[in-house]
Structure formats: C-alpha cells, structure tokens
Amino acid sequence: MATNKIAIYPGSFDPVTYGHIDIIERAARLFDKLIVLVSINPVKPASFPLEERIDFLKRSLKHAKADNIEIDNNKGLFIDYFKRRKADVIVKGLRAMSDFEYEFQMALLNKDMCHTAETVFLSANAASMFLSSSAVRQIAMFGGDISAFVPHCIAGDIIEKLKKGVLP
Secondary structure (H helix, E strand, C coil), rough: CCCCCCEEEECCCCCHHHHHHHHHHHHHHCCCCCEEEEEEECCCCCCCHHHHHHHHHHHHCCCCCCCCCEEECCCCHHHHHHCCCCCCCEEEEEECHHHHHHHHHHHHHHHHCCCEEEEEEEEEEHHHHCHHEEEEEEEHCCCCCCCCCCCCCHHHHHHHHHHHHCCC
C-alpha cells in the first residue's frame, strides 16, 4: 500500500532567498507534500518578524512550479511539530562542509528524539553555494542591489526595512 510522504523543510527564512526557493521546488518534486516551516530560533534573533517572513515566502512561492507546498510556522521544538504533523522526512539544504557538520549533528539529535525522522540533504545549486540570508541582509542594510539573490517581489521591502536601521 502506497503512503503519502510528507517532508518538512524548516528554517528561519530571514529572508527567503533564491537558494531556499531552489531547495523548496526540488523537494516538492520529491515528496507528496512539502511543509515549509518558518521557525523561531531564540538563539538567533530574526531581522524580520515571523508574519513578515511568512508573507515573503508566500509572495515568493506564488508562481512556484508545485502545488503541494504548505507554509506553516512553529515556535516550539521542531521534532514535536514533526511528530504532530506525522511527517516522514526532514529536508535540509547544504552549501558547504560547515553546513553539513551542523546539519548532520541536528539530524542525529532529531533521529534520537524520533526514530522515524529521516533527514534528506539537498546540495545547493552552484549559483546559490555562496548565498546566505545574513549576506543578503548585510547588502540590503547598505542599500545594495539584492535582486540577484531574492525574488523581485520582496527585494524592495527587504532593502527598505533594513537600510532604515543603518543609513542616516
């Protein structure tokens, strides 16, 4: 009997980048349902409030090549959310070896807390290997052009909000 495979792609998406969107679209092709989970990480304060990050994702994925994507949020322990949603797979994007070391550790912790949690790593495409939300935020703070890194529908909003706090 075939079962629907549910995958969750968790992240802060602060803000969402073309690298995130690439991973989302590829993961959506691999699984029956993909939940893009905007998480609160108290150790890593966000530049954009949760609601705004969700709005950026919705606007950015409006024309995504998949109809099996759901956007949700979580303020608690990820693995509790994973169990509650009866998910099968955790999707993580990797840019470099440093990403792998951290994400591998998280995969082992998640597996320890939920023996059915499998983690699938998708490597970033060549164009996104260097791309991070923190780099986008830094460029935007100084009014730089981020249109190559984030969807045009959110680029102006990102720059407008972030450069207010830096530039006179």
